[in-house]
Amino acid sequence: MTKHTPHILVVEDDLQQREVIAHILTSEGFEVIAADSVEQAIVELKSQPIDLVFSDWKLGSLSGIDLLRYVKKQSPHIGFAMATAYGTIEHAVKAIEAGADDYLSKPFSRQALLLCIDKIDRARQLREQNRQLQGALGEQQQLVDLIGQAPCMQTLFTRLEKMSATDATVLILGESGTGKELAARALHKLSPRAEQPFIAINCGAIPATLAEAELFGAMKGAYTGADRDKQGKFQAASGGSLFLDEVGELPLELQTRLLRFLQEGTVTPLGSHQEVSVDVRVLAATHRNLEEMVTNGQFREDLYYRLNILPVTMPPLRERREDIPLLAKFFIQKSSNRYHRDPPAISKAGLKQLMEHSWPGNVRELANRIERFVLLEDETELVSQRSDNQSSSFSGFTFPAQGLDFDQLEKYLLTEALARSQGNRTAAAKLLNMNYKAFLYRLEKFGIC
Numbered sequence: 182m183t184k185h186t187p188h189i190l191v192v193e194d195d196l197q198q199r200e201v202i203a204h205i206l207t208s209e210g211f212e213v214i215a216a217d218s219v220e221q222a223i224v225e226l227k228s229q230p231i232d233l234v235f236s237d238w239k240l241g242s243l244s245g246i247d248l249l250r251y252v253k254k255q256s257p258h259i260g261f262a263m264a265t266a267y268g269t270i271e272h273a274v275k276a277i278e279a280g281a282d283d284y285l286s287k288p289f290s291r292q293a294l295l296l297c298i299d300k301i302d303r304a305r306q307l308r309e310q311n312r313q314l315q316g317a318l319g320e321q322q323q324l325v326d327l328i329g330q331a332p333c334m335q336t337l338f339t340r341l342e343k344m345s346a347t348d349a350t351v352l353i354l355g356e357s358g359t360g361k362e363l364a365a366r367a368l369h370k371l372s373p374r375a376e377q378p379f380i381a382i383n384c385g386a387i388p389a390t391l392a393e394a395e396l397f398g399a400m401k402g403a404y405t406g407a408d409r410d411k412q413g414k415f416q417a418a419s420g421g422s423l424f425l426d427e428v429g430e431l432p433l434e435l436q437t438r439l440l441r442f443l444q445e446g447t448v449t450p451l452g453s454h455q456e457v458s459v460d461v462r463v464l465a466a467t468h469r470n471l472e473e474m475v476t477n478g479q480f481r482e483d484l485y486y487r488l489n490i491l492p493v494t495m496p497p498l499r500e501r502r503e504d505i506p507l508l509a510k511f512f513i514q515k516s517s518n519r520y521h522r523d524p525p526a527i528s529k530a531g532l533k534q535l536m537e538h539s540w541p542g543n544v545r546e547l548a549n550r551i552e553r554f555v556l557l558e559d560e561t562e563l564v565s566q567r568s569d570n571q572s573s574s575f576s577g578f579t580f581p582a583q584g585l586d587f588d589q590l591e592k593y594l595l596t597e598a599l600a601r602s603q604g605n606r607t608a609a610a611k612l613l614n615m616n617y618k619a620f621l622y623r624l625e626k627f628g629i630c
């Protein structure tokens with residue numbers, strides 16, 4: 182491969198200096214493009230590939246820092262050096278802070294110029310190599326605290342990264358134990374709001390009577406026992422993110438208020454007539470099927486559409502089995518640290534069984550089993566089918582206050598299991614931890630073919 186000749190954009194408003202610099206760099210074999218202003222430099226940057234920029238600080242009404250900011254935003258891979266006037270060290274500091282790879286005080290010698298260019302070219306090459314390496318690895322094993330290298334997790338990480346940069350409401354869907362809360366925390370930590378509060382509230386865990394004050398705040402005397410103003414979670418999350426966990430459990434009346442906030446950005450504390458503006462990003466999660474709840478009149482349709490602007494679905498663990506060894510290793514380490522144990526090894530057979538299990542409780546179930554394995558040093562804890570971890574498999578299921586239609590639920594579970602197994606009945610029966618005959622009998626009972 183022939184070595185690529187770096188293209189350098191020299192930005193200097195003094196004609197004589199510009200020519201001297203261009204001459205030195207051309208005689209060293211660089212391809213030089215010259216510009217006499219920030220505006221001209223931007224035109225050049227847009228019209229051809231540039232590897233390096235060597236820019237003066239003072240450039241008419243604009244300055245080199247304006248150009249630097251543009252370059253960092255548009256083409257962060259470009260190497261950048263700033264020439265600063267003698268004795269203006271604060272300019273050099275500013276340039277480095279803004280992301281320049283180096284600076285050079287004027288007047289400078291030919292040798293100092295070449296050293297500087299060499300330095301920024303190496304910085305550029307390093308960035309390029311890193312970029313290629315990342316592309317070649319093709320996968321990221323972790324996003325904040327979310328672990329996973331399966332392709333579906335890579336897609337998820339990219340999606341979460343993109344979403345984190347915006348202020349839009351995100352709806353996180355997925356079965357219990359798939360990491361919905363971890364995803365919400367990751368969105369916050371990667372966002373420009375990271376330094377501001379992250380407030381989580383479980384909409385299913387607050388009694389309906391207290392929920393309004395809890396979320397929106399209350400004025401002194403608004404209800405019995407309110408002996409002073411109460412700050413709601415929205416106000417507490419001001420500037421940051423509010424995580425509404427189990428948003429499907431939010432009582433209908435509060436759904437209306439949430440919708441109002443999402444539309445207007447305002448909340449009205451209980452007992453007040455004054456609307457207050459709050460700057461809060463809402464992240465919501467549910468393991469329930471909101472669309473179905475809308476059909477059943479349990480969830481406001483308009484709120485559903487508002488929340489569903491950026492949906493993200495956490496894959497169930499059985500759809501990314503290749504991540505099980507990685508997760509198992511992580512939880513063994515975590516539990517061993519927690520209980521001050523030596524990390525126990527898992528046998529091949531143990532790992533195989535972990536890989537084959539259907540994990541109805543997803544990552545939480547895996548974490549619980551590993552914790553027991555570390556504590557009891559008994560591998561059967563990893564794989565025993567005993568009760569199949571009922572507590573975690575049902576932890577995400579909330580019995581509706583108004584009761585439910587058992588036949589409907591059973592039918593739903595059967596069709597859902599079939600859908601998830603792409604119609605494979607053996608796999609669907611396994612998902613329900615049911616023997617095949619019993620499964621067929623139930624299919625017949627409901628006339629599901």
Ligand SMILES: Nc1ncnc2c1ncn2[C@@H]1O[C@H](COP(=O)(O)OP(=O)(O)OP(=O)(O)O)[C@@H](O)[C@H]1O
Nearest residue numbers: 327328356357358359360361362363468544545577
């Ligand atoms: N991808 C992951 N990497 C590492 N740990 C995970 C991952 N997904 C989930 N966990 C762990 O599993 C447990 C459950 O995760 P989390 O609470 O985020 O799930 P959830 O989807 O909110 O569940 P639920 O619907 O039951 O509230 C936590 O201990 C979390 O740390």
Ligand SMILES: [Mg+2]
Nearest residue numbers: 361362426466
């Ligand atoms: Mg949760």
